[in-house]
Amino acid sequence: MGNSRLQDLYPKKGAILVRIIDEKNAASIPHSEIRLGKHSRFVCFMRISSNFRVSYQRGRELKRQGVKNYAAVHFRLPDDQMVWAGKYALEHRHLPISEAIGEFLKLEDPMGYEFYLERKVSPKEVVRIRNQSRPIGWRYSPNAKRTTPCYCPACGSIGEPNSAKARKEWEAINEPQPMSIPKAKQIIASSCDTNALQDAISAFGDKRRKSDPSFLLRLLEMEDELLEYTTLEVIGTHAHPKTRELLENYESDEEEIQELIRELLTKRGWKSN
Template identity: 35%
Template sequence: MAEFVHITTARAARRIERSGIAARSHGRAGGRGVYCMPVLPSFTLTYQWVRELRRWHPGVLVAVHLRLPDDQPVGVGRYGDTPREVTAAQAVAVVRGLEDPRGYEVFVPRAITTAEVRRVREVPQGVGWRYLPGAHGRRPCPCPACLSRGGYKVSRLRQRFPYDEPPRPKSELMARLRTATTADEIIDVLCALGRRRRGGAEELAYLADHPDQDVRDTLESILGAYRGREARRLRERLQVNG
């Protein structure tokens, strides 16, 4: 059996222990699945994604240890590159054989069952790299994907290295939200709405009763970027209802 680590939020981990990991992530070659990292002799390399993922996921992150069949088909490669299609055992061997495995990831093209979840453990929140491996001393990319709003010296960096692509207007995002038919489409729009203060949280209140737990969790998370009493009330309601 091949051993891997999946990084997620502490809140999601409680649900994972009950029902496994849903296939929510987009694969580089298409399809949905779960991203993870082989367990390596180095603690830092095993949990290298923690610091980078903290930029996108508020709160405490934890590590979910998985055990998959050796012959499970997976994709392995450096993020942004086209992955190699191999088995889980071969993916572990590939990553372990690298001189520098920073930035590598394994994509499992299916959900993870509860039987495959070994344990959930706490990890230091500052372990690993941020932005990209070896970023220290390199010119930063000022795009919204790399420098999130409100980060340390983000305003100063954007003045030095301007990024011309304007954010999508709220009217466009709300139109997409009204026509979204799947939970994944709704989550994509909510994440875009949460990248800056949008106001008008009452427009999202109907999603508090959405049957998909991931939609409700995403809604609770992005409401932190909203101002006003309605946003606070809606977030409290989601926290109470779980």
């Protein structure tokens, strides 16, 4: 429905605003209010305009959060209500909503413009609520169409649909592949390069193993503190009778190493001597 028709239906003073919500929360709004975001202190909304896609642009963003059915809540705010407004990912200004709407209407490309209110919207300010048949708008960012979002550890979001699969695909392309255990054992048996040995010992991770960890003893003679600590951690992951003997008989003047050995023995249910 266009902005002019809505204004005809609800002729009170003030622009019609809209917030897209999960349909299951719509029934409580006439008796309650539009609450602040679950992880935010703002109510995000848009101004109804003649561009339907711009007005309801947040719909597809909710889809990324797992929302399946949508509702549009139309409401009004006083002209002097202070809001935060601006383009997505750019600086937002704190100004009266009347000025923010004026700025919004002058934009050649309003996609990505957004408004934030630092309070709840009361039931008296709600004009109407209607179901929205399907999500509209942008995903990831206003200019993301035909681009692949980044799923690196800094950009990727946990809990979004298909995000786990996308992160694995990103890691397969961008992260170095783990060293195989046979290759790691070969390096441990022959190399004196502490950096190469550190990479090799890291290949074992914290996975529990049943084999004899005695092949790791030569690394404890390298006089490298980090390598010594990591090697003892890996020895502690081996569920083998030799493990207890190696840990109990290992001597070190370093308090951190002594504490690590006590911790490893305790995890196995062995009391240190």
